[in-house]
Amino acid sequence: MTLFYQFVFYLFGLIAVASALLFVTRKSPVAAALWLVNVMVSLAALYVMMGAHFVGAVQVLIYAGAIMVVFLFVVMLLNLGHADAISDIRSLGWRLGAGGLGLVLLAFLLSVSRAPWPRDAVLDPRPANAVAPVAGALFRDYLLAFEVSSLLLLAAIVGAVVLAKRSSRT
Amino acid sequence: MISEALFFSAVLFTIGVVGVLTRRNAIILFMSVELMLNAVNLSLVALSMLHGVGGQVFVVLVMTVSAAEASVGLAIFIAVFRHFRSVDVKDMNLLKG
Numbered sequence: 001m002t003l004f005y006q007f008v009f010y011l012f013g014l015i016a017v018a019s020a021l022l023f024v025t026r027k028s029p030v031a032a033a034l035w036l037v038n039v040m041v042s043l044a045a046l047y048v049m050m051g052a053h054f055v056g057a058v059q060v061l062i063y064a065g066a067i068m069v070v071f072l073f074v075v076m077l078l079n080l081g082h083a084d085a086i087s088d089i090r091s092l093g094w095r096l097g098a099g100g101l102g103l104v105l106l107a108f109l110l111s112v113s114r115a116p117w118p119r120d121a122v123l124d125p126r127p128a129n130a131v132a133p134v135a136g137a138l139f140r141d142y143l144l145a146f147e148v149s150s151l152l153l154l155a156a157i158v159g160a161v162v163l164a165k166r167s168s169r170t
Numbered sequence: 171m172i173s174e175a176l177f178f179s180a181v182l183f184t185i186g187v188v189g190v191l192t193r194r195n196a197i198i199l200f201m202s203v204e205l206m207l208n209a210v211n212l213s214l215v216a217l218s219m220l221h222g223v224g225g226q227v228f229v230v231l232v233m234t235v236s237a238a239e240a241s242v243g244l245a246i247f248i249a250v251f252r253h254f255r256s257v258d259v260k261d262m263n264l265l266k267g
Contacts, residue, residue, distance in 0.1 A: 156238030
């Protein structure tokens, strides 16, 4: 492992922990949900750095993209994010700090895109090989669990519709 | 790298437990459960570097279960909100003696 690789791993881990702390301490459910999205995206980065490319992509798609959107839908459907709790615009110092952090991240991104990647920093150089091992295990060794999970999803769909449906008597 | 990932996983799980124990808004409480599931996923991926790809398959299955749990749980919260007009877990005390 190169030093750069180690540094980025620690960076995303610390971002995840800091975002989780902020998530637990927020009052507004919408702000908490957005910090949780931050945790999930940095966890996806950690997954990719550990060579689990498929899990990282699925983490962004399902957790950050689908589950958190469902949470936000429910918050807005029940009108729980009140305007006084949502107004999250901080003082000038906060905005300057956020802008400075954005500039640092932009410089980081530029330096990463300019620099030639060291060969040994990339765990799996063939991206075509990222899905095949997971798929092989999922559809051979764990086929029964896969099929049962599809049944579970069907039951969850039916259950969610039945529970959330307004009863016709009221 | 595995030990660091396990450390981060433990810290995230602890934060999730603290969230479940201290928050009263039911939706944030539910999101803390999701955070705990994510922490366990991180340790599964880290250990799959040692023990083969089965850990990543487990992560996919955990994600499926967590999606099902989120949909059913939020539907329950919608039903609870219609009944109590709030999602504060302090108001749900029908079983309290």
